[in-house]
Amino acid sequence: MKDEEKKALVSAVRLPDYTPQEEVDRALELVLAPLGGMGAFVKPGQKVLLKPNLVAPSAPEMAVTTHPALVRAVIRQVKVAGGICFLGDGPGVGGTLTAAKASGLLDVAQEEGAQFVVFEETAVFENPENRILKRIELTKHLKEMDLLITLPKLKTHCQMAYTGALKNQYGLIPGAAKGKFHFRFQNRDRLADFMIDINRTAAPTLAIMDAVVGMEGPGPSGGTPRKIGLLMASSDLSALDTIAFTIIGLTLPQVPVSLAAQRGGYGTVELERIELAGPPLDELRIRDFDLVRAPLNIMRILPLPRFVLRWIRRQVAPAPRINPKICIKCRRCERGCPVSPPAITPLAEGGPKVNDGTCIRCYCCHEFCPVKAIDLKKSLLARCINFDALSRAGSRMVGSIAAVFRK
Numbered sequence: 001m002k003d004e005e006k007k008a009l010v011s012a013v014r015l016p017d018y019t020p021q022e023e024v025d026r027a028l029e030l031v032l033a034p035l036g037g038m039g040a041f042v043k044p045g046q047k048v049l050l051k052p053n054l055v056a057p058s059a060p061e062m063a064v065t066t067h068p069a070l071v072r073a074v075i076r077q078v079k080v081a082g083g084i085c086f087l088g089d090g091p092g093v094g095g096t097l098t099a100a101k102a103s104g105l106l107d108v109a110q111e112e113g114a115q116f117v118v119f120e121e122t123a124v125f126e127n128p129e130n131r132i133l134k135r136i137e138l139t140k141h142l143k144e145m146d147l148l149i150t151l152p153k154l155k156t157h158c159q160m161a162y163t164g165a166l167k168n169q170y171g172l173i174p175g176a177a178k179g180k181f182h183f184r185f186q187n188r189d190r191l192a193d194f195m196i197d198i199n200r201t202a203a204p205t206l207a208i209m210d211a212v213v214g215m216e217g218p219g220p221s222g223g224t225p226r227k228i229g230l231l232m233a234s235s236d237l238s239a240l241d242t243i244a245f246t247i248i249g250l251t252l253p254q255v256p257v258s259l260a261a262q263r264g265g266y267g268t269v270e271l272e273r274i275e276l277a278g279p280p281l282d283e284l285r286i287r288d289f290d291l292v293r294a295p296l297n298i299m300r301i302l303p304l305p306r307f308v309l310r311w312i313r314r315q316v317a318p319a320p321r322i323n324p325k326i327c328i329k330c331r332r333c334e335r336g337c338p339v340s341p342p343a344i345t346p347l348a349e350g351g352p353k354v355n356d357g358t359c360i361r362c363y364c365c366h367e368f369c370p371v372k373a374i375d376l377k378k379s380l381l382a383r384c385i386n387f388d389a390l391s392r393a394g395s396r397m398v399g400s401i402a403a404v405f406r407k
């Protein structure tokens with residue numbers, strides 16, 4: 001009984017569509033019921049910041065951003081609980097208000113009486129328990145709020161395999177400032193650890209995940225909408241992510257941000273320590289979800305000099321390539337590239353260019369491209385050699401050697 005009491009609670013309900021709105025409102029009530037309802041989190045008079053996934057200007061049906069019908073339902077319930085609603089984000093490129101308008105979220109905020117806030121200015125937040133940065137600059141609006149409710153979208157992610165509840169807080173870093181951390185933490189696992197620092201610092205109270213239509217293939221912006229038909233919620237974001245990525249067919253070792261949560265002791269990532277209120281997990285699993293594997297993190301697994309690791313990374317991690325037939329020359333990829341000067345130049349003389357020598361394989365350009373004009377191409381070497389299998393074999397070998405020494 002004691003073990004059961006320790007389990008993290010994730011709630012899930014089926015929701016086949018975003019219409020009619022009354023069904024979304026009802027599903028939200030149902031999914032929050034096992035957690036005590038919205039009133040268990042929001043008290044009268046509290047200022048509540050709602051953080052959707054507003055990664056780029058994109059229409060709701062593209063499944064890039066949190067759907068406005070869910071955001072509408074959440075605003076309504078926060079207001080019923082007596083909260084004062086704010087809705088905000090700060091995408092890397094494309095302009096926050098442009099993105100908010102395109103995604104339908106600006107209209108929803110105005111229609112439902114929530115104030116839309118643009119993440120531009122920052123304030124310093126400190127947390128001595130952080131592993132990577134004890135002081136982090138996040139949107140200053142967080143200082144003015146009593147609580148944060150995060151509204152992620154379930155999607156695949158080219159760099160991190162999956163994006164959901166935990167990764168959504170990376171958006172608390174305003175706009176293009178995110179790029180500087182991509183550059184600083186080129187080791188993907190360190191970036192994932194930093195994302196957990198952000199969560200620990202911002203301390204979201206509740207996550208409500210839009211998994212009605214998610215994204216498969218090369219997400220988080222360039223993939224394909226995929227119907228999942230679920231609304232999920234939890235106050236333990238790590239547990240919510242574990243259920244979500246299990247549903248689409250991933251396992252913990254394949255999800256860098258959840259592994260970072262495990263390393264940092266942030267929330268619950270072990271399936272056996274999670275209780276799912278809702279349909280049985282086996283009924284929810286999708287066997288043919290089109291997954292992306294996070295590229296092999298060569299910066300972590302081999303004890304070699306940095307310049308050698310960078311050379312190897314260039315061989316194993318896919319490189320961005322612009323398809324000039326699709327490119328509309330908006331230069332969002334160039335503006336969003338964290339490298340200086342940008343490693344991608346769509347208007348270069350003689351056609352679009354990517355500097356493979358300076359590109360750090362963060363895939364921000366892929367994420368920001370509004371027309372899916374950027375493909376991720378494997379090198380000839382990577383096409384010939386299965387680096388994933390090699391890495392798994394290497395990890396097993398290192399594990400066996402370590403086990404011998406532990407005895």
Ligand code: SF4
Pocket residue numbers: 320333336337338339342343344354358359360361362363364365366
């Ligand atoms: S070109 Fe693309 S993948 Fe390479 S560093 Fe720039 S944004 Fe990142």
Ligand code: SF4
Pocket residue numbers: 322323326327328329330331332333334346368369370371372373374
């Ligand atoms: S590749 Fe995409 S983001 Fe870059 S200029 Fe072309 S359309 Fe714009």
